[in-house]
Amino acid sequence: MGYINNKPDFERALAVIWRYIAALVSKRQYTKALAEADKMLPFITQNAVLLHTDPMTISWYRYVVFKKAEALYQLKRYREAMHEFNSLKKYEPDNADIKRWAFYSWYGRYAPLSQAALYVGAFLILTNLSLNLFPKGTIPPVPRLIAYIVGLSLVAFNLWVGERLKRYKRQ
Incomplete structure (x- = not known):
């Protein structure tokens, strides 16, 4: 040019x-x-x-x-x-x-991390739910509660990042 x-x-x-x-x-x-x-x-x-x-x-x-x-x-x-x-x-x-x-x-920038957080969070929640099938006392309640909280937090992180990306995605 x-x-x-x-x-x-x-x-x-x-x-x-x-x-x-x-x-x-x-x-x-x-x-x-x-x-x-x-x-x-x-x-x-x-x-x-x-x-x-x-x-x-x-x-x-x-x-x-x-x-x-x-x-x-x-x-x-x-x-x-x-x-x-x-x-x-x-x-x-x-x-x-x-x-x-x-x-x-x-x-x-956090979209890939968000996807990983979703999978780990879902795994923790589903694992905890499946532990209800075992006899009581196999795993103490405090670690199970912590796993639930961490799992829900990771899923919430995924939703939070995803919502912000969708909100400003131009159509």
């Missing part, structure tokens, strides 16, 4: 790029949107440097980064999404959308 040597043309090009990537995200073509953003962001950065401008100070550039982060989130690449959202928060600390997406990306 070539270089654009004046700022108004550069900003018009950025607006077109952003609209294209935003359209891909709105059509749920997240992989393609991410690929396009990854191709376009270096081009934008090089042009911004030639125009003696920090790319993050250009609102259209931040919009492209936001859509890239949104696509990463929808592809369940939560750590990368959180990194992008946090870089945006440095330039727009009061933006509620960026804060909200960064917050839910943080929860997304």
